[in-house]
Amino acid sequence: MAFINTTTFSQPNANALLEKVDENMASENRISESTMIIHGRRDSRTITARTWSVGTEKSFTEYLSPAREQGTKMLKLEDQLWIYSPSTDRTIQISGHMLRQSVMGSDLSYEDMMDTRKLTDVYDARLEGEETIGGRPTWVVHLQARVDDIAYHSRKIWIDTERYVPLKEELFAKSGQLLKQTTFSEVKQIDGRWFPTAMRFKDMLKQGDGTEFIITSIQFNQDIPEHMFTKAVLRR
Amino acid sequence: MIKFLLKGLLRDKSRSRMPVIVVAIGVTLTVFMHAYITGFMGDTMEMNARFSYGHVTVMTRAYAEEAEMNPNDLAILNTQELLDELNTQFPDMEWAPRIVFGGLVDVPDQTGETRTQGPAMAMGVDMLSPTSREIERLGLEKSLRSGTLPSSSGEILISDEFALKLGVEPGDQATLIGSTMAGAMSMENFIIAGTISFGIELMDRGSIIVDLDDARMALDMYDGAGMILGFTPGGYYNNDESIARAASFNETYADSDDEFAPVMKALGQQGMMGPYVELTEVWSVLISLIFILAMSLVLWNSGLLGGLRRYGEIGVRLAMGEEKRHVYGSMIIESVFIGLTGSVIGTVVGLSFAWIIQVYGIDISGMMEGASIMMPSEIRTRITPPDYYLGFIPGVFSTVLGTALAGISIYKRQTAKLFKELEA
Numbered sequence: 001m002a003f004i005n006t007t008t009f010s011q012p013n014a015n016a017l018l019e020k021v022d023e024n025m026a027s028e029n030r031i032s033e034s035t036m037i038i039h040g041r042r043d044s045r046t047i048t049a050r051t052w053s054v055g056t057e058k059s060f061t062e063y064l065s066p067a068r069e070q071g072t073k074m075l076k077l078e079d080q081l082w083i084y085s086p087s088t089d090r091t092i093q094i095s096g097h098m099l100r101q102s103v104m105g106s107d108l109s110y111e112d113m114m115d116t117r118k119l120t121d122v123y124d125a126r127l128e129g130e131e132t133i134g135g136r137p138t139w140v141v142h143l144q145a146r147v148d149d150i151a152y153h154s155r156k157i158w159i160d161t162e163r164y165v166p167l168k169e170e171l172f173a174k175s176g177q178l179l180k181q182t183t184f185s186e187v188k189q190i191d192g193r194w195f196p197t198a199m200r201f202k203d204m205l206k207q208g209d210g211t212e213f214i215i216t217s218i219q220f221n222q223d224i225p226e227h228m229f230t231k232a233v234l235r236r
Numbered sequence: 237m238i239k240f241l242l243k244g245l246l247r248d249k250s251r252s253r254m255p256v257i258v259v260a261i262g263v264t265l266t267v268f269m270h271a272y273i274t275g276f277m278g279d280t281m282e283m284n285a286r287f288s289y290g291h292v293t294v295m296t297r298a299y300a301e302e303a304e305m306n307p308n309d310l311a312i313l314n315t316q317e318l319l320d321e322l323n324t325q326f327p328d329m330e331w332a333p334r335i336v337f338g339g340l341v342d343v344p345d346q347t348g349e350t351r352t353q354g355p356a357m358a359m360g361v362d363m364l365s366p367t368s369r370e371i372e373r374l375g376l377e378k379s380l381r382s383g384t385l386p387s388s389s390g391e392i393l394i395s396d397e398f399a400l401k402l403g404v405e406p407g408d409q410a411t412l413i414g415s416t417m418a419g420a421m422s423m424e425n426f427i428i429a430g431t432i433s434f435g436i437e438l439m440d441r442g443s444i445i446v447d448l449d450d451a452r453m454a455l456d457m458y459d460g461a462g463m464i465l466g467f468t469p470g471g472y473y474n475n476d477e478s479i480a481r482a483a484s485f486n487e488t489y490a491d492s493d494d495e496f497a498p499v500m501k502a503l504g505q506q507g508m509m510g511p512y513v514e515l516t517e518v519w520s521v522l523i524s525l526i527f528i529l530a531m532s533l534v535l536w537n538s539g540l541l542g543g544l545r546r547y548g549e550i551g552v553r554l555a556m557g558e559e560k561r562h563v564y565g566s567m568i569i570e571s572v573f574i575g576l577t578g579s580v581i582g583t584v585v586g587l588s589f590a591w592i593i594q595v596y597g598i599d600i601s602g603m604m605e606g607a608s609i610m611m612p613s614e615i616r617t618r619i620t621p622p623d624y625y626l627g628f629i630p631g632v633f634s635t636v637l638g639t640a641l642a643g644i645s646i647y648k649r650q651t652a653k654l655f656k657e658l659e660a
Contacts, residue, residue, distance in 0.1 A: 038418070041298070041309065042496070045418055068456060069420065085423035090411050092342060092350065092423065098413075105419030 014125035014141050020164040021157075022118060024193045029054040032218040038106045039209035047104050048216075056116035058229040069104065073234045081110060084234035091234050106211040107180070107203040111151050122147045123155065133158050133167045134185070152179065163187055163194040178204050191220050252574060258538045259578025259635055260585065262531045263627035267586025268617070270524045270626055275594065275618035277516040281473050281503065284512075286373050287439070289503045290332070290465025291473050292482055294322065298495040299462065304507055306336045308417045308455055308462050310496070315461045318498055325488075326481060328469045332370055333461035335360035335451045339414030341394070341444065343402050352402050356394075358412065358444045360451025364389070373467070376432060376445070382406055383430030386447055391429035393445040399431045401442075406430050412444070416456035424454035466500075472618065475513055478502035528630055535575075535634035541642075550646055564643045571639035572632065579631030586627060593617040 029052075036047045047069055053059040059076040063069040071086035081094045094101075099111040119125070123143035131140050138158040145153050151171075158168040165187055171180040180203055184196035195218070202210035227233060285291055295303060298310040312318060315333050322331050337358050345351040362368040363376070363386050371377060376385055381396045383406025392412075394404070404410060408428050416422045426446070433440055452460055466481075468474065485500040504513035546567075553563050597614040 040418060068416075083421065083423075088411050088423045088425045090342070090344060090348060090423060090425070092411070092413060098340070101415065101421060102419045104421070105416065 012127070012139070014127045015120055017127070017139055017141060017159055017164070018120050018125055021159055021166060022120075024163070024165050024195060026056070026118075027220045029222060029224050030218060030220050031222050031224065033216045035212075035214045035216055036104065036106055037212040037214070038104070039211065040105065041207045045105065047106075052224050052228050054224060054229065056118075059113075060228050060233065063104075075229065075231065075234055076114065077229060079114065081114060082231060082234060089235070091231065102203075102206075106213075107201040107206060107208075108211065108213075109151075112180075115151055119143060119155075122150055128156070130161070131158060136163075136167060137161045138167055160187070160194075165194045165196050167196075180204060186214075190218060193220075252577075255538060255571075255574045255635070256578045256581065259535055259575055259631050260582040262535050263579045263582025263631040264586040264589070266528055266531050266630055267583055267623050267627045268589050269527050271586070271590035271594070271617040271619050271623050272615075273520050273523050274620050275590075275616045277520055278472060278618050279614075279616055281509075281513065281516060282471075283436075284509060285465075285467070285473055285503055286375075288336075289506050289509055290463075291468045291478050292329075292466040292485075292500050292502050293506060294318065294331075294464040294466065294485070294498050294500050295462070296496045297499045300499050300501060303463075306338070306462060308335065308337055308415075308457065308460075309419060311335070311417055311457060311460045311462045312464065312498065313457075313460050313496075315459050315464065318464065322464065322466065322485075325485065326466065329481075330369065330467045330469075332362065332368070332373070332465045332467070333448060333463070334465055335448065335455065335457065335460070335462045337414055337451070337455060337462075339412050341398075341402065342411040342413055343404055344409065344411065353413075354398065354402055354442060356398065356412070356442045356444050358414070358446055358451065360446045360448045360455075362448040363445070364447050364449070374445075375434070379432040379434050381431045381433050383428065386429045389447060389450055390426055391447070392426040392450075393430050393432050394428050395440045395443045396431040396433040397440045398442045398444070399428070404428055412446070412454060414454060416454075417460065418456060420456075422454050422456065424450070426450070473503055473513075475502065475504045475517070479505065524626070528626070531630040532634040535630050536638040536641075538635065538638060541638075547645075554646070560646050564646050567639055567643050567646075568636060571636045575632035575635035576628075578635070579628045582631060583624065583627045587619060587623060590617040590619050590623065594619060 031050070031052050033050050034048070036049070038045045038047070045066070047066065048064045049061050050064060051059060051061045057078050059074075061074040063072040063074075073084040075082045075084075081099070082091050083094055084091045094110050099114060100109050102109055103113065122145060124146050126142045126144070128140040128142045131138050137160075139161055141157045141159060143155040143157065153174040154172045154176075156170045156172070157166050159165070160167050165184065166182075167184050167187075169182040169184075170178055171182075173179050180201065182202070183200045184198070185200075186198035187194055187196045189195075195215075197215040197218070199213040200210050201213060294312070296310055296312055299307055299312075302310070312333075319331055319333070322329070337360070339356055339358055340353050341356045342353040343351050361370045361374065363371055371385060376393065380393075386392065392410070394402075394410070399405065402410075406428050410426055410428060412422075412424050412426055414422050414424075432445070446454070448461070452458060468477065479502045482500040482502045482505065485498075489497045489499070503509050550563055550567075554560065593615070594617045597616040599614050
C-alpha cells in the first residue's frame with residue numbers, strides 16, 4: 001500500500017507534463033533549415049527547405065532542392081495555407097479535401113501542418129504509465145480529443161522524463177485505428193532547451209518506409225521581418 | 237423422285253410460296269436479332285475497351301492490385317522498352333500508353349487569383365504523335381463541341397459541361413493541380429483548345445484530355461504510363477483469345493518476384509468488366525436461345541398446319557394406292573426443301589439488314605441523356621460466324637419437325653373410310 005502511494009505521488013500531472021514539453025518545443029519564432037528524406041515504395045527522394053515561423057500562427061517555407069521543387073513556397077497564416085508554384089506562376093490556396101494531401105509526397109499531410117493548436121487546448125491528458133524508449137525512461141501520456149474539428153481522435157505520447165521532449169507519438173482515428181506514428185531522436189540542447197533534431201514520420205495507411213525529417217540548423221527567437229508573412233513574398 | 241417433288245413445289249404455289257415466305261421471315265428475324273444482341277452488348281464492351289481497359293491492359297503487378305484507384309506511383313516507368321517487347325511478341329496488335337489521374341482544374345482571374353475551380357478526372361493520351369490512333373479510337377473529332385483538337389504541347393480538351401460549369405471557353409488558361417507520381421503536389425498551366433461531349437454523363441461531368449507527354453511532365457513520370465492498352469486487329473473483343481494472349485505474356489515474367497514487373501490482363505479479367513463479360517456471354521446465348529425457341533415454335537406450327545391443310549390431297553393419294561410410307565417420306569422431303577429455301581433466303585435478308593445497321597448504325601444519343609454507365613450512343617449490329625448457320629435451326633429443323641408430326645396422322649387413316657371422307 002505504501003509503495004502504491006509513493007508511486008502515485010511521484011507521478012506528475014499529465015497536463016503539467018505537456019506544458020513542459022511545449023516549453024521545449026514551442027518558441028516565439030524560429031528560422032530553420034531541414035532535409036526531408038521520403039522513403040517511397042520504389043525509391044527515396046531528398047527535399048531541402050528553409051522555414052521562418054512565428055508562434056503557431058505564421059509560417060513561411062521555401063523549398064531549395066531538388067530542381068523540380070526549387071522555388072516552391074508555402075505560406076501559412078493562422079488557418080489559411082497558400083502554395084506558390086514557380087513553373088505556373090500561380091498561388092493556390094489549399095483548402096477542403098486538398099488539406100489531406102501529402103506534403104511533397106511525404107508521410108505528412110497539409111492538415112498535419114495546419115493543426116498547430118496547443119495539445120492542452122484540444123485534448124484531455126491522462127498519464128498511462130512508464131516505458132523505456134531507446135534506453136531513455138519515458139512517461140506514456142494518453143490524449144483524448146474534447147473537440148470535434150480535429151484530425152486525430154486520440155494520441156499517445158512517450159515523453160522523456162528528464163528532458164521533457166517527445167520520443168514517440170502515435171495518432172489514432174475515432175475507430176481506434178493507428179493512423180500515424182512518429183519517432184523523435186538526436187535530441188540536442190539548443191539555446192538552453194532540449195530539442196529533437198531528427199524525426200521519422202510513418203503514415204500507417206501508406207506503403208513505404210516513412211519520411212525522415214532532419215533539422216540541419218535551427219535558430220530560436222530571431223528578428224524576422226513582418227513582410228515575410230504576406231502573400232506578396234510568395235511571387236518574389 | 238426429288239426432281240418430281242421439286243416440280244410439284246414450283247408448280248403448286250400454295251404448297252411452296254407461303255411456307256417459304258413464313259420460314260424466310262422467321263429466319264430473317266432470328267439472324268437479325270442475334271446480330272443485334274451481339275452488336276449492342278459488344279459495343280458497350282468496346283466502348284469500355286476504348287476508354288478504360290483495352291482488349292488487354294499491361295500494368296505493373298502493384299498497379300494491377302489497386303487499378304481502380306489509378307495509383308500512378310506504381311506506374312510503368314520504362315514504357316518504350318515495354319512497348320518494343322509487346323510489338324515483338326504481338327505484332328498484330330496496337331498499343332496505347334495511357335495515364336489516368338485525378339486533380340483540380342483551377343481557373344485564374346486577371347490578377348492570377350483563383351476565379352473558380354472544380355475536381356476533374358484527367359486522361360493522358362497520345363494525341364500529338366503522327367502515328368497515334370488515339371484521336372480516332374476515342375472519337376475525339378466527333379465529340380468536339382467547340383474549339384479545335386490540341387495541335388501542340390500545353391493544350392487540353394475539357395468536357396463541354398465542365399467548361400460551362402467553370403465558365404471557360406477555348407483559348408482560356410487553366411491550371412491543373414494534381415499529384416506527381418511521387419505524391420508531391422503538381423501544378424501545370426494549360427490552354428483550353430476545345431470542349432468535348434461524349435454523350436456519356438460519367439465522362440462529361442468533369443473530364444479533361446491531356447496529351448500523354450504533358451501528363452508525364454505534370455506528374456513527373458518520364459517515359460512512364462499508368463497502363464498500356466492493347467487492341468486486337470479485328471476491333472472486337474474476343475474473351476478467350478485475349479485471355480490466351482495475357483497468359484502467354486505473363487508466362488514470360490512467371491519467375492520474377494518483382495512487384496513492378498509487367499502483368500497483362502484481358503478486359504474480362506479487370507474490375508467490373510469481368511462479371512459484365514460473363515453476363516454478356518450468358519445473356520447473348522440465353523436471349524438468342526429464347527428467340528430461336530420462339531421462332532421454332534412458330535415454324536413448327538406452320539409445318540404442322542401445312543401438313544393438316546393437305547389432308548384431302550393425302551386422302552386422294554392414299555385412295556389411289558400410294559403407300560402411306562411413301563406419302564409420309566415425300567412430305568418430309570418437301571419440307572426439307574421448303575425449310576432450306578426459306579432459311580437461305582431468310583439468312584441472306586437477315587444478314588443484309590444486319591450489315592446495313594452494322595455499317596451505318598442507329599443514333600440513340602437522344603435516349604442516353606442522364607445515363608450513368610458507359611454505353612454507346614449509336615446502336616450497331618455485329619455479324620459473327622453463328623449468324624451464317626443459326627437461322628437454319630428454326631428454318632429447317634422446326635419446319636421438318638412440324639411436318640413430321642402432322643404426317644403421323646397419315647398412318648392413322650383407314651383405307652376403307654377414305655371414300656366416305658372424300659365424298660363428304
